[in-house]
Each structure stands twice: as C-alpha cells, then as structure tokens.
Amino acid sequence: MIEKKALTKKDKDISRWYLDVIFLAGLADYAPVKGCMIIKPYGYKIWERIQSIFDRWIKEDGVENAYFPVFIPYTLLEKEKTHVKGFSPELAIVTVGGGEELETPLVVRPTSETIMYASFARWLKSYKDLPLKINQWCNVVRWEKRTYPFLRTTEFLWQEGHTVHLTEEEAEEMALKALGWYKKLYEEYFAIKVFAGIKSEAEKFAGAKRTYTIELFIENGKALQGATSHNLGQNFAKAFEIQILNEKNQLVYPWQTSWGLSTRSIGGLILSHGDNNGLVLPPKIAPIQVVILPVFDNSPSSELKDYVAKIEKILASLNIRFKTDWRTDKTLGWKRNDWEIKGVPLRVEVGSKELRNDSVLLAFRHSLEKKLVKLSEFEKNLEKFLEEIQTKLFEKSREKVSQFVVEVKSKGELVEAIESKRLVKAFWCGSPTCEAKLKAETKATSRVLELEEMEKKEKAKCAFCGKSASQRWIIGRSY
RNA sequence: CGGGGAGUGGCGCAGUGGCUAGCGCACUCGCUUGGGGUGCGAGAGGUCGCGGGUUCAAUUCCCGCCUCCCCGACCA
Numbered sequence: 001m002i003e004k005k006a007l008t009k010k011d012k013d014i015s016r017w018y019l020d021v022i023f024l025a026g027l028a029d030y031a032p033v034k035g036c037m038i039i040k041p042y043g044y045k046i047w048e049r050i051q052s053i054f055d056r057w058i059k060e061d062g063v064e065n066a067y068f069p070v071f072i073p074y075t076l077l078e079k080e081k082t083h084v085k086g087f088s089p090e091l092a093i094v095t096v097g098g099g100e101e102l103e104t105p106l107v108v109r110p111t112s113e114t115i116m117y118a119s120f121a122r123w124l125k126s127y128k129d130l131p132l133k134i135n136q137w138c139n140v141v142r143w144e145k146r147t148y149p150f151l152r153t154t155e156f157l158w159q160e161g162h163t164v165h166l167t168e169e170e171a172e173e174m175a176l177k178a179l180g181w182y183k184k185l186y187e188e189y190f191a192i193k194v195f196a197g198i199k200s201e202a203e204k205f206a207g208a209k210r211t212y213t214i215e216l217f218i219e220n221g222k223a224l225q226g227a228t229s230h231n232l233g234q235n236f237a238k239a240f241e242i243q244i245l246n247e248k249n250q251l252v253y254p255w256q257t258s259w260g261l262s263t264r265s266i267g268g269l270i271l272s273h274g275d276n277n278g279l280v281l282p283p284k285i286a287p288i289q290v291v292i293l294p295v296f297d298n299s300p301s302s303e304l305k306d307y308v309a310k311i312e313k314i315l316a317s318l319n320i321r322f323k324t325d326w327r328t329d330k331t332l333g334w335k336r337n338d339w340e341i342k343g344v345p346l347r348v349e350v351g352s353k354e355l356r357n358d359s360v361l362l363a364f365r366h367s368l369e370k371k372l373v374k375l376s377e378f379e380k381n382l383e384k385f386l387e388e389i390q391t392k393l394f395e396k397s398r399e400k401v402s403q404f405v406v407e408v409k410s411k412g413e414l415v416e417a418i419e420s421k422r423l424v425k426a427f428w429c430g431s432p433t434c435e436a437k438l439k440a441e442t443k444a445t446s447r448v449l450e451l452e453e454m455e456k457k458e459k460a461k462c463a464f465c466g467k468s469a470s471q472r473w474i475i476g477r478s479y
Numbered sequence: 480c481g482g483g484g485a486g487u488g489g490c491g492c493a494g495u496g497g498c499u500a501g502c503g504c505a506c507u508c509g510c511u512u513g514g515g516g517u518g519c520g521a522g523a524g525g526u527c528g529c530g531g532g533u534u535c536a537a538u539u540c541c542c543g544c545c546u547c548c549c550c551g552a553c554c555a
Contacts, residue, residue, distance in 0.1 A: 034547080089553065111555085144554060145480085152554070205555095225555060262555050295514055333515035340515095351514065361514090478554090 007341065009276050014220050021270060022149050025279045025342045035147035035154035039263070042342065045287035046266055047157060051137060053189060054159065054261065057181050063133040063161060070139070071106040072115045079114060080239040086206020087111070090142040092154075108141040113207070113232075113258055116162050117240040124164060127246045130254060131174070132164040150267030151224070151479055158262035164254045166246065168233075171255035172210075175231040178259035179212040179451075182227035185261070191282040191393035192216060192272045193401045194226060195474050197450040202432040208258075209233030215448045215474065216268045217401045221421025223447045224268050224479045229259035273366070273393055279343030280366050282393050283386040290315055290382075291344045292324040295332055295351030307355050311348065314379045320386075340365060345389050348378075366393055405474070414463050414475070418444045423476035427469040429462035438464050438475070447474045 007024060008016040022028050027043030039047065055065070071094065078084050092108040095101060109115065116134065124132060141155045161178060165171040183196045195215040204211035208230040216224040236242070237253040246252050273280040283289050292315075294300055294308050308324060315322045325335055339347055347363040354360050360378050362371045366389050373381075405423045408414045417424045419442075428434070428446060439445050453471050462469040 086554095140555085142554070145552085146554090156555070158555070228555065260555065264555055297513065328513095331513055331515085331517060333513085333517085335516090336514095337516050349514080353514080 007276070007278060010219075010274060011276070014218075014271070017274070017276075018267075018271060019149065021274055021278050021341065027266070027270070027279075028149050033154070035144065037149050037153050039157075042287065043266065046269070046281075046285060047263055049285050049287060050185070050261070050265060051159070054181065054185060055137075057184075058133075058135055058161060061133070061177070062131075063135045063163075065136065066134050067136055067138065068109075068112050068115050068119070070109055072109050072112075074105045074107050076114045076118055077107050079118075080207045080236055082235075083113065083207035083239075087142075090144060092141045092143050109138075110140055110142045111258075111260070112136065112138075112140075112160055113162070113236055114240070117236050117242060117256075120162075120164055121240050121242045124242055124244050124254070127166050127244055129244065130164055130166045131170065133161070133174075134163070135159055135161040148267075148479075150270070151264055153263075156263050158260050160258060160260045163257045164237075164242065165256070166244075166252075166254060168255045171233075171257050172231055175210070175212055175229045175257045175259065176451075178229040178257065179214065179227075182214045182229070182259075182261055186214060186216070186226060186265075186268075187394065189282065189284045190265070190269050190272070191284075191390055191397060192268065193394065193398040195448045195450055197448040197474075198454060199228075199448065200430055200432070200435060200446040200473070202435045203446060205230045205258075207232065207235055209235060213448050216272065217404060217423055218268075218271050218479065219400070219404075221404070221418075221423065221477065222479050223423055223474070223476045224264070224271070225447075226265055226268050227259070227261040230257060232256040232258060272397060274343070277337075277368070278341030280393070281343040281345060283345045283390050286343065286345050287321060288323045288342070288344050289320050289386060290322040290346045290348055291339045292322060293332070293335060293339070293347055293349045294324065294326065295349055299328070300326070301352075304350065304352070304355060307350060311350065311360065311375070311378075314375075314382075318379075318382060320382065336363075346385065364389065366396075407472075408463055411464055411466075415442055418442045418476065423447070423474055424463075425472050425474055426463035427458075427460040427471070428473040428475060429465060429467045429469045430471075430473070431465075431467070434462060434465045434467070442477075444475055444477045447476050447478065449473045 007020045010017040025042065026040050028040055029038040031038050074093065087110045091110060094106040094108065120132065123129065137159050139155055139157050143154060144152050147153050163171070163174050165174060179196055183194060186192045186194045197213065199211040199213050205228065210231040212229040214226040216226045218224055234253040234255060236256055242254055243251050244254055269285065270279060273282065292308060292311055294304055296304055312322070312324060327335060330338070336347070343365060345365050347365070349361040349363065359372055359374050362373060405425055406417050407425045408417050409426070414424055414426055435446055449471055457470045460469050461467070
C-alpha cells in the first residue's frame with residue numbers, strides 16, 4: 001500500500017485526519033469568512049441525500065415545508081427571556097441597511113422559533129387549526145468562538161421543524177416522534193449506533209420545557225450531539241401570545257415542539273466510519289454507491305466500452321447511484337486512491353482480464369477486500385452486497401460504542417474513565433449544581449439519559465456527588 | 480477574551496541587509512507510462528500581510544497595526 005501523500009492517519013491524529021479527509025475528498029473548502037465553509041458538490045450531495053430521506057418522512061406525517069425570513073427583529077427575539085439569554089452571546093446583528101442605521105437591529109436567525117411563532121399567533125385562532133406542522137430547510141448563523149468544518153461552523157444548514165398542538169400529550173408525542181426519525185436516520189441510514197434520550201436541566205435548549213437528543217460517540221472519547229427535539233411546553237405560546245379557542249369556547253395556550261438536524265450530521269458521518277484511507281460512506285447515504293473503474297492501455301478498446309456499457313445498464317436497472325471513471329490524465333493507482341478517499345462503498349474494476357472471463361473485480365471500501373465475481377453473480381447479488389456493507393458498518397459502530405462506554409459506580413472510577421477518553425454510564429442525580437461541579441473538575445457533562453433508562457426508578461447514589469439518584473446517565477466530554 | 484505560533488506564487492514550505500527570491504505539490508503544453516498516488520522536458524504564475532522608522536539600499540533589522548492557525552472558557 002502506497003503511503004497517502006497528505007492524509008494523516010486517523011489513529012495518530014483524528015483532528016488532522018478529519019480536516020485532511022474533508023479537503024482531499026472534496027467535501028468542503030475554507031471560505032473567506034472566518035468560521036464559515038464552502039460545501040462543495042460532493043459534500044452537498046450527501047446533504048441532499050439526507051434531505052430527500054428526511055423530507056419524505058416528515059411529509060408522510062403531514063409536516064409542510066415553508067420559508068421564513070433570515071432577519072429577525074431584535075425586539076421579537078427578546079420576547080422569550082430564557083431564549084434570548086441563551087442565544088445573545090452568539091448572535092450576528094445587522095445594524096446598517098442601505099447605508100443607513102436601522103431603527104431596530106436585525107438578528108441573522110440563529111433559529112426561527114421567534115419569527116415563526118409571531119406568525120403562528122396570527123394564524124391560529126381555533127383548535128380546528130391544529131395541529132400545525134411546519135418545517136423549514138435553511139441556513140442559520142451562530143457566532144461561535146471556535147469553529148470546525150461541519151461540526152461547528154458560524155453558518156450552517158439544517159431543517160427546523162415547528163409544531164403546535166392542542167394538548168400536552170400530543171406535543172410530547174411529536175417531540176418523541178421526531179427523535180425517532182433522527183435515530184432511524186442515524187442508525188439505519190448512517191449506520192451509526194446512537195444514544196437517544198433526554199438532556200439534563202443544564203443542557204437543555206434555551207426556552208424549552210424538555211430537550212431530547214441524539215448523541216454520537218466519537219473515537220477520541222467525545223460525544224457529539226447529532227440532532228435535537230424539544231418539547232417547548234407553553235413557554236413560547238405564552239411569550240408570543242398564541243391563544244386558541246378550544247371545543248368549550250375557552251381561550252387556551254397550545255403546546256409546541258421544535259426539532260432540528262444540521263450539516264453537523266455530515267461531520268458525525270465522516271468521523272464515525274472513516275479510516276486511514278479516507279472516508280467510508282454507507283451505501284444508503286453515499287452519493288455514489290458504485291464506481292466503475294475501467295482498466296486499459298492508452299485508450300479503451302471497443303470491447304471494453306461495450307462491456308462497461310453492459311455493467312452500467314445493470315446498475316441503472318437496479319437504481320444504483322453510480323459513476324464511471326474514464327479519466328486518462330490520472331493513473332489507475334491514483335484513481336483507486338481517489339475513490340477510496342471519497343468513500344465510495346463499492347468499486348468495480350474491469351479490464352482485459354475481467355473481459356476475458358466475463359467477470360468484474362469488486363473492491364469493498366469498508367473492508368478493503370477484493371473479490372472477483374462473474375458478471376451474472378454481480379447482477380444477482382449486487383443489492384445484497386450493498387446491504388451487507390450497510391449491516392457490517394452498523395455492527396462495527398455498535399461494537400466500537402459498547403467497547404468505549406464504561407459503567408462506573410464511584411467518583412474515582414468516573415474521573416478515571418473520563419480521563420482515559422471514555423464515555424461513562426453511571427447513576428447521576430441530574431442537578432445543575434452537581435453538573436457544574438462535574439464540568440469544572442472533569443470537563444465532562446451529562447450527555448443524555450436514554451429513553452429506556454427514563455422509565456427506571458432505582459434507589460441509588462449519584463456517582464459524582466453521592467446524593468440520591470435513580471437513573472443511569474451517559475456522561476462525557478462533548479465536541 | 481486569556482496563552483502559544485505563523486504571515487513569502489493556488490497550496491505546503493525554505494531563504495537572504497545588496498545584483499535575477501527559491502523548492503515540493505498543483506496548473507498549462509508535449510512526450511512517456513498505465514492491474515495501487517508514473518517519469519522526462521518545456522512553460523505560466525510573486526507589490527515577500529499592511530503602515531511607519533533605521534539605512535546609500537529592507538522581504539530581511541526596529542516599532543505599530545491587521546489577519547489566520549493551535550490550546551483553554553461559551554455552543555446544533
């Protein structure tokens with residue numbers, strides 16, 4: 001194996017590796033604005049895959065897409081006090097427009113609760129108008145002090161779903177449903193094992209009653225929040241005076257949710273499956289599932305062209321996303337490396353040898369294994385091969401997670417586990433005071449209380465402060 | 480906002496008080512090669528971050544400023 005020119009080894013320096021992969025695979029590029037990035041076509045295609053999958057699910061549930069302005073009057077943002085307090089340190093504010101000082105500064109949206117709910121207040125009059133389910137695919141801006149491509153950029157793309165319900169139960173059900181979509185997206189499509197559950201008081205969204213989260217485990221021992229879903233209670237309804245008449249002709253505040261998934265998910269995808277040769281994309285999310293690599297001298301023979309056309313026809317009939325690499329200005333070895341860095345799940349090599357005995361050479365990206373198969377077998381088993389890759393990637397992810405999450409009982413064990421870059425599962429009291437102390441001493445915070453754990457009520461002691469605790473939380477450092 | 484580092488062709492870097500500022504990668508053209516990042520030749524590309532000072536002469540020394548990167552506190 002030839003040493004990659006610029007790709008750092010993943011196990012040697014995961015941060016450096018991560019940046020190398022992003023640039024070498026052509027996912028993104030730096031932008032002239034600090035903290036912002038350019039998402040290049042190959043990276044954007046991944047986002048489009050995510051969009052098409054998720055968009056289908058929400059529409060099936062009756063969610064409708066809409067678009068609200070990127071500018072939010074500052075006065076509007078101030079209406080929900082906890083909300084503005086949570087976001088004010090990271091706001092970008094426009095004070096000049098058309099060469100003149102603006103009377104009311106405009107905030108570049110960090111999220112759209114406020115501007116949407118001001119409209120909802122005007123739209124909703126009756127319980128018959130409910131539930132209202134609106135989603136928007138857009139960009140948002142949060143002026144973070146430290147940025148990192150995909151994982152934390154000043155501007156990022158996301159979807160934000162916002163719903164309004166008559167009852168608390170319905171809103172809670174919606175928040176959990178959205179969480180379920182995210183879990184499904186990560187586990188079944190990204191092939192990443194995740195923790196789905198609830199956030200602690202200290203970690204929840206500014207203005208929410210309750211925040212649900214999807215947490216990913218990353219090999220450097222950190223946890224990455226992959227998506228969130230909030231049960232907003234009636235906090236925003238009260239702040240924005242959303243009032244409706246119920247069946248008994250009483251004026252009531254409805255119950256709301258909001259939930260989001262951002263381009264950060266692409267960062268999680270890169271980190272979860274990538275290896276020393278670059279990106280590894282699961283077939284269900286890969287923009288290109290199969291790359292055909294013809295092998296020839298000088299120029300391809302007409303026989304080879306016909307043979308490749310035959311393979312292309314098979315792939316098209318199976319609805320496979322594929323590409324054929326006819327480039328002549330790059331050598332075979334270069335092209336192999338290129339597709340490996342790009343993480344294409346399956347490479348199909350065909351040259352005179354394969355042509356002669358009616359076969360194709362398959363190279364599996366996730367295992368780096370090669371296999372010579374008859375063309376007939378290729379056609380028959382291709383979908384199975386792709387499914388197997390998908391399954392194996394998920395199994396691998398699950399194993400990695402179980403290996404790195406350790407259960408601890410005492411403070412000593414907890415601190416030691418965090419120090420040795422593990423995520424911890426432990427009884428924890430959930431109090432903000434305890435969490436602040438935990439963070440000060442270990443740099444770790446509570447990540448999530450898994451849904452299955454929420455039901456449990458055991459008599460135990462908090463592993464950190466020793467006060468009574470009844471549930472096991474996942475605790476660790478975060479990205 | 481605290482600590483550290485760096486600004487020199489597109490990218491990564493070297494270098495020098497003086498005459499024509501280099502190297503690798505990438506790029507263009509020609510040939511060569513092609514089953515794991517091929518090799519050769521020719522070529523294009525630079526206000527040496529900005530401003531000031533010292534000097535016969537500054538990319539090089541001095542002062543100021545700006546920007547970026549890394550490490551911490553804040554975060555989808």
